[in-house]
Amino acid sequence: MKAFSRPAWIALxxxxxxxxxxxxxxxxxxxxxxxxxxxxxARMMLRGFREAYESARIDLAKLPSVDELKxxxxxxxxxxxxxxxxxxxxxxxVARGGEVICRGGRVxxxxxxxxxxxxxxxxxxxxxxxxxGANNLVIVQQRGDTLYLALLEPLxxxxxxxxxxxxxxxxxxxxxxxxxxxxTSNDTRNPSVISHTVEGERLGTHMKFTLNATQQYVDGFWIxxxxxxxxIAAIIAAAIxxxxxxYLMRRTSxxxxxxxxLKHGEFVPYYxxxxxxxxxxxxxxxxxVHWSTKGRFIPPGQFIPYCxxxxxxxxxxxxxxxxIMVDLQRLGWKDTNCFVSVxxxxxxxxxxxxxxxxxxxxxxxxxxxxxxxxEITERHQFSDLEQGRIALERLVKAGIEIKLDDAGTGFxxxxxxxxxxxxxxxxxxxxxxxxxxxxxxxxxxVLFAIIEFAKAAKLKVIAxxxxxxxxxxxxxxxxxxxxxxxxxxxxxxxxxxxxxxxxR
Numbered sequence: 001m002k003a004f005s006r007p008a009w010i011a012l013x014x015x016x017x018x019x020x021x022x023x024x025x026x027x028x029x030x031x032x033x034x035x036x037x038x039x040x041x042a043r044m045m046l047r048g049f050r051e052a053y054e055s056a057r058i059d060l061a062k063l064p065s066v067d068e069l070k071x072x073x074x075x076x077x078x079x080x081x082x083x084x085x086x087x088x089x090x091x092x093x094v095a096r097g098g099e100v101i102c103r104g105g106r107v108x109x110x111x112x113x114x115x116x117x118x119x120x121x122x123x124x125x126x127x128x129x130x131x132x133g134a135n136n137l138v139i140v141q142q143r144g145d146t147l148y149l150a151l152l153e154p155l156x157x158x159x160x161x162x163x164x165x166x167x168x169x170x171x172x173x174x175x176x177x178x179x180x181x182x183x184t185s186n187d188t189r190n191p192s193v194i195s196h197t198v199e200g201e202r203l204g205t206h207m208k209f210t211l212n213a214t215q216q217y218v219d220g221f222w223i224x225x226x227x228x229x230x231x232i233a234a235i236i237a238a239a240i241x242x243x244x245x246x247y248l249m250r251r252t253s254x255x256x257x258x259x260x261x262l263k264h265g266e267f268v269p270y271y272x273x274x275x276x277x278x279x280x281x282x283x284x285x286x287x288x289v290h291w292s293t294k295g296r297f298i299p300p301g302q303f304i305p306y307c308x309x310x311x312x313x314x315x316x317x318x319x320x321x322x323x324i325m326v327d328l329q330r331l332g333w334k335d336t337n338c339f340v341s342v343x344x345x346x347x348x349x350x351x352x353x354x355x356x357x358x359x360x361x362x363x364x365x366x367x368x369x370x371x372x373x374x375e376i377t378e379r380h381q382f383s384d385l386e387q388g389r390i391a392l393e394r395l396v397k398a399g400i401e402i403k404l405d406d407a408g409t410g411f412x413x414x415x416x417x418x419x420x421x422x423x424x425x426x427x428x429x430x431x432x433x434x435x436x437x438x439x440x441x442x443x444x445x446v447l448f449a450i451i452e453f454a455k456a457a458k459l460k461v462i463a464x465x466x467x468x469x470x471x472x473x474x475x476x477x478x479x480x481x482x483x484x485x486x487x488x489x490x491x492x493x494x495x496x497x498x499x500x501x502x503x504r
Contacts, residue, residue, distance in 0.1 A: 079104025429465020
């Protein structure tokens with residue numbers, strides 16, 4: 001398994017810390033769930049009573065006269081059937097003179113213990129003591145001296161058995177009548193901590209239902225409350241962690257580090273001498289960009305390809321050229337033909353004001369153009385060869401020599417030599433490495449072909465990556481005298497380069 005990066009570890013730690021902190025700070029949302037459930041139960045109960053009230057009134061209005069009920073011994077088969085037809089009515093009956101004279105079953109109620117609550121001239125409610133001694137409501141329709149009765153199912157009391165505990169919720173139910181109908185459950189043993197009230201109207205009768213619950217009821221929602229706390233904490237922690245990870249990745253990304261390196265001038269030229277192998281004299285040097293950030297050296301191979309692909313090489317080259325101008329003054333080559341070569345990307349030649357800025361900078365610093373040369377590489381192709389030719393001819397006209405780096409290794413081939421104002425070919429180390437007396441590498445023939453081509457085209461030649469005296473000798477025998485490589489010196493900062501030349 002691939003190890004986590006440092007930003008990933010920091011983001012993970014941040015996620016854990018934020019999650020734990022928020023989880024503890026948020027606590028449980030059990031009260032939220034308890035209120036929501038209490039609200040749902042209250043609405044359900046009020047809706048149930050309203051539907052029962054409306055259904056009972058409709059059924060009562062449809063009942064025929066007493067004579068048509070055909071009561072025998074106080075029992076009516078029609079009323080009995082009605083008991084089964086209406087889910088909300090437990091019992092139907094008819095009363096006169098305060099006595100029930102006909103009913104739909106042997107279940108009976110006593111009107112003597114009831115209290116009347118008038119709604120209008122036709123309808124009223126009775127608070128009665130129902131079967132089992134429970135308080136209940138009877139809807140009454142008055143037809144002259146006859147009362148038609150419907151005993152509602154005790155829905156309110158059934159509710160107490162549906163909550164998570166039988167004695168942690170209580171209710172208060174009020175129906176607008178004269179006097180008000182008020183029904184309450186038995187008080188709970190513990191005080192209520194939350195409540196919810198709903199109101200509604202059905203057939204001109206206003207109803208209000210209040211449901212109360214104790215802490216025990218609230219505690220019953222601890223698990224969903226904690227789950228919600230965890231979900232909220234996780235979402236916020238994840239958002240913060242992802243934002244932090246993105247920020248850290250950007251802070252540690254190569255692009256950001258390069259931007260900071262440019263800002264702090266961390267890209268500096270290192271000079272590798274180019275030596276005439278015949279007498280050991282210094283012909284010049286190639287300026288190679290080196291990056292030192294926070295005391296850590298980053299090899300060119302780790303950032304140059306990235307910079308070239310992401311259009312970051314241009315500001316690096318500009319910064320390098322500014323420092324080369326200062327170093328050329330320190331080298332004191334003004335009256336010599338020694339040069340410093342700077343590598344320039346093909347895209348920078350054609351798509352930026354690099355050429356004009358370079359010419360202007362040489363004039364501003366009073367540096368002869370012969371002391372600076374530009375190396376272009378075959379590894380990156382000119383998108384517009386004609387435009388590249390025009391830009392390079394402008395440099396040559398100003399006295400700046402153009403060198404072709406890595407000759408024979410890339411896109412241009414010898415078409416670059418034909419189309420562009422090239423003055424020097426630089427032979428890549430890949431070909432120089434073939435120079436072993438006992439070697440049979442076919443690229444050696446390519447090396448000698450390049451050398452012969454340069455002679456025929458009257459181009460100067462520099463061999464790069466030379467590491468052994470044997471290679472120096474073989475190159476000299478082939479007519480190549482300008483040598484660059486570890487055989488003479490590694491790339492050096494300007495101070496060491498100056499000391500190195502003084503020591504020679």
